[in-house]
Amino acid sequence: MAGITVSGALMLIGFALYAAQPSWYDAPIPVANFDWLTGLAASPLSAVLGNPFVFLYAGIFALMLTPILRLFITGWTFLVERDWHYVGITVIVLTVIAISIAFSITH
Amino acid sequence: MSPLLFLLVVLSGAVTGVLGALLGIGGGIFLIPVLVMGFGLPMHQAVAASVVTIIATSSATASVYVDKGISNIRLGMSLEVMTTIGAVLGGVTANYLPGAALQKIFAMFLLVMAGLMWNKTRRHAAARVAFDASASITGEYYDEAEKQTVRYSVRRLPAAMLASIVAGNLSGLLGIGGGLIKVPVMNMVSGIPMKAATATSNFMIGVTAVASAFIYFSYGHLDPLYTSAAVLGVLAGSQLGTRIGAKLHSRTIVYVFIVLILVVAARMMFA
Numbered sequence: 001m002a003g004i005t006v007s008g009a010l011m012l013i014g015f016a017l018y019a020a021q022p023s024w025y026d027a028p029i030p031v032a033n034f035d036w037l038t039g040l041a042a043s044p045l046s047a048v049l050g051n052p053f054v055f056l057y058a059g060i061f062a063l064m065l066t067p068i069l070r071l072f073i074t075g076w077t078f079l080v081e082r083d084w085h086y087v088g089i090t091v092i093v094l095t096v097i098a099i100s101i102a103f104s105i106t107h
Numbered sequence: 108m109s110p111l112l113f114l115l116v117v118l119s120g121a122v123t124g125v126l127g128a129l130l131g132i133g134g135g136i137f138l139i140p141v142l143v144m145g146f147g148l149p150m151h152q153a154v155a156a157s158v159v160t161i162i163a164t165s166s167a168t169a170s171v172y173v174d175k176g177i178s179n180i181r182l183g184m185s186l187e188v189m190t191t192i193g194a195v196l197g198g199v200t201a202n203y204l205p206g207a208a209l210q211k212i213f214a215m216f217l218l219v220m221a222g223l224m225w226n227k228t229r230r231h232a233a234a235r236v237a238f239d240a241s242a243s244i245t246g247e248y249y250d251e252a253e254k255q256t257v258r259y260s261v262r263r264l265p266a267a268m269l270a271s272i273v274a275g276n277l278s279g280l281l282g283i284g285g286g287l288i289k290v291p292v293m294n295m296v297s298g299i300p301m302k303a304a305t306a307t308s309n310f311m312i313g314v315t316a317v318a319s320a321f322i323y324f325s326y327g328h329l330d331p332l333y334t335s336a337a338v339l340g341v342l343a344g345s346q347l348g349t350r351i352g353a354k355l356h357s358r359t360i361v362y363v364f365i366v367l368i369l370v371v372a373a374r375m376m377f378a
Contacts, residue, residue: 001166001167001170003166004163004166004167004342007163007338008338008339008342011335011338011339012339014331014335015113015335015336015339018108018332019110025108025109029330029331029332031327031329032324032329032331033327053331056331056332056334056335057331059335059338060159060329060331060334060335060338063159063162063163063166063338064159064162064317064320064321066162066166066313067162067165067166067313067314067316067317068317070166070169070313070314071314074180074184077180086181086184089184089185089187089188090184092188093184093187093188093191093314096188096191096192096195096318097191097314097317097318097321099195100194100195100198100318100319100321100322101321103195103199103321103322103325104321104322104324104325105325
């Protein structure tokens with residue numbers, strides 16, 4: 001539940017910032033790629049914290065990390081129980097997800 | 108995005124969340140047609156938004172079912188190996204298909220699912236089988252409605268795994284949770300009680316969705332405004348759905364849902 005609480009809170013902050021700054025209404029929606037992140041890193045902190053899309057994307061990422069975290073906890077539980085068969089299965093599932101993340105980064 | 112549009116997308120997400128919690132599905136079969144036909148979102152962006160909302164539905168409901176011991180984690184992980192592979196392949200494939208083709212595939216999928224749901228509802232009581240302690244995966248949970256502990260064993264696991272790769276592929280391709288395939292297969296093929304099948308599916312759909320979510324993200328299909336608004340609605344709706352679910356007649360909900368998806372499928376097919 002912690003993951004969806006953090007995610008929901010970040011999204012609400014993002015929408016509050018978006019509603020408070022009508023200049024964003026007609027602005028093009030940024031794609032959160034490497035260039036956008038590099039541009040943010042070079043921006044002043046006040047600009048980053050005032051950008052609604054930073055919070056919206058952060059909320060989406062927090063949500064996307066929730067099932068991965070759940071898998072790690074599941075794997076850890078199997079490890080404690082010394083159930084090596086299911087430790088292996090969990091590792092395979094995490095590897096497939098890692099491949100999809102690697103694909104998305106290199107694409 | 109205007110405040111009115113925001114509220115409408117949140118409302119759509121809320122309805123998706125209620126349906127997801129009531130029927131044990133991700134809700135993409137409702138949300139995607141609404142985003143495409145109601146709000147004019149391109150098909151790929153609607154699918155990407157749906158994939159993220161599935162993670163929300165799964166995360167909101169799975170923790171409850173896992174805590175209550177209804178989700179069968181070992182079964183879920185066994186099936187998830189095949190499902191995630193299918194989801195990644197589906198996510199990559201979808202980006203090479205034109206939106207119109209994706210829309211037609213989705214409409215055909217809806218028609219098949221309407222048939223499966225109709226069949227599942229009519230044969231609801233047929234799935235309970237004798238408990239086999241020597242089975243590779245067994246499970247038990249306390250059924251609050253029946254006021255007794257239900258024990259079950261998983262049979263025909265390879266067949267369920269094969270169905271899981273199809274479910275994962277459709278999930279990645281069409282932005283659905285795959286619960287509409289996994290739940291009937293677990294129930295009818297593997298002999299798992301409906302409650303455990305639904306709860307295990309809820310645990311799985313978030314993991315399946317995250318495998319393809321990164322792929323959609325990398326192709327730039329993720330619209331943060333529509334996606335976040337829908338997620339907020341889903342989070343509220345799924346909470347509401349779990350509370351009202353017990354008070355509603357599930358068979359009535361399924362019949363209404365079948366009519367709804369038939370109408371949506373016809374519109375998407377001939378749009």
